[in-house]
Amino acid sequence: MIGFKSLLQMELDDNSSCNDDDYFIIAAAGIVQTFSGHKRKPGGSVPGHVVIYRDRQDGHQRMFQDYLAANPTYGPHLFRRRYRMKRDLFLRIMNAVEAHDDYFVQKRNAANVLGLSCFQKVTAAFRMLTYGVPADLTDEYVRIAESTALESLRRFVAAVVDIFEDEYLRYPNEADTARLLALGDQNGFPGNLGSIDCMHWPWKNYPVQLQGQYKGHVDKPTIILEAVALDDLWIWHAFFGMPGSHNDINVLHRSPLFANLAEGTAPQVNFTVNEHDYTMGYYLADGIYPSWATLVKTISKPIGNKNKYFAKAQEAARKAVERAFGVLQSRFAIVRGPARIWDTETLGMIMRACVIMHNMIVEDERVVDPDERFEDGGENVRPGHGQATRTLDQFIEAHKKIRDKEIHVQLKEDLIEHLWNHHPDLYT
Template identity: 70%
Template sequence: MKGIEEHDDYFKQKRNAANVLGQSCLKKVVAAFCIFAYGVPTDALDEYIRIGESTALEALRKFVAGVVEIFGSEYTRMPNEQDTTRLLATGASRGFPGMLGSIDCMHWTLKNYPTAWHGMYKGYKKEPTIILDAVASKDLWIWHAFFGMPGSHNDINVFHRSSIFARLAEGKGPQVNYKINGHDYSMGYYLADGRYPSWATFVKTILEPQGNKKKYFAKAQEACRKDVERSFGVLQSRFAIVRGLARLWDEDTIHNITTACIIMHNMIVEDERDEDDYNFNDMG
């Protein structure tokens, strides 16, 4: 709240022309968090915190924009050297040396889109949605998020338009060194389902595995790949606004809401993280 108040003059309490104090920063931030956490309509807040519908909606818009501008560079960053070391050590301890996380997509259902646009935003869910493409690690930290593609696209279409695709296509990525079956590798990989392309940077499960060895690999891969799906589940349980219908018309605000939820989700992950579990300085 302090960071938001210092960042945006809208949240500073002021007097109007009649010298009456307006809404405080605390009430505006509480209104935004009520909408985030419980998914309540903006007109339902007046009885609880005495704030009007238009003020609550404006506070929400400015709150999510402020969160993205203030904390986005820290909590939506690409993995740095220390982060990469931790991710690689975690992957190696689970039997996947060189793994940087798992990747998948989530659909957020839209409510207030024009009927003429429904065909563009309808996919296999048979209702208008917007897609979130994300990469997550075991501790549920979301390292990459690409949001905004219409629901009619599949995972490959979304991936081809995301920033992570551009980096991988150019051979850019965290440089790592590890050995599997006597072969040396210098680029990390992500666990993915069968809908992603057959690239060296994706390790997919084995469909209809035959033999104990392949069955064991498929089981282990699918268990670790659930990290990103668990992240989606935790994100939706923490912020009911992304579990329910997207009621806003403004695409920029919807994008900022999703990004702000991911930022605050990563804040909670960082706060609850047990640093003793991530001390890999003594590991080779």
């Protein structure tokens, strides 16, 4: 007859898995006993806990048949709906993450039992990102414990940022700048590099001692994302992490948006409006932003047909960043609802990963003109490469030029005339 201890040990060996904390507190203590009647702690396990048998292999096979098989249960339309992207793009991200971080490689534990697959861990992360659900809610379908789901989320977003940030969240290079200027010229705003604005992400599980720092005009703790977006919803600048008590001006003063321009490492932007030459691009902004040479705001109370038409055109074009925020929150509901993560570092990784995958979706699904060509090259311009870093005096002069109000006024007057004379029907 096999003893109780042997039966229990066999059951634990069969049900164990790697990298998982699937333990629940049992109601009665002292369940592990020997036939001699003496209670003792099981070696190597957690006292008072029992392992849950989740049948991970069967769960993986079911998920594979649902979405990744040659003839899946749920077709491309439902895959796109639930993962927010097409299957080819999802597989590209998943394979890159698995190759980048050994955590996502399926392994066997000490009992020679296969642990969670990469597909299960990445799907758990996607469920939390796309639906904004708690980690525990992924268990019933993915067959993954809460602690492992959270670990998968942290490692997944960190891997996405490490792998894809240089490509999908970079400062515009020469080719990008040429494309931005072409899009701006089509909209009646030559020299425009996009629209800038800020978004607040509510933070539910904030440290109590920091609530005053992170509470702003919405009367609850938030973290701010500053972004620059285009008409096609591509977000090429994302500055995240400022406390919600700051306004857009405070964020702008701490943002690295104009650092490359002041350092002399940004691609050259030369354009002509109303027979005046300009050497810096600009961004469309709302009324709270300062009157800098690199920002073009609307006219709050326009008088006259030209000013009214300009205000209408500027506000219509500036809505690109608002639309980008809306689509980002629609695709990744985790950044729409209150954040449940405790630390700001993980929250920053989540936001950056969502922006990166948002840009990957935009690139994957937008209609590309095969005849579209730009004359400039495509190499990234970084500090220390290409143009020489400026001296301190040149750096100070560049900052003064960025904040020059006279250029701001002249540029706005030229744009008013340009829109009225060359694009009278574009925003009617």
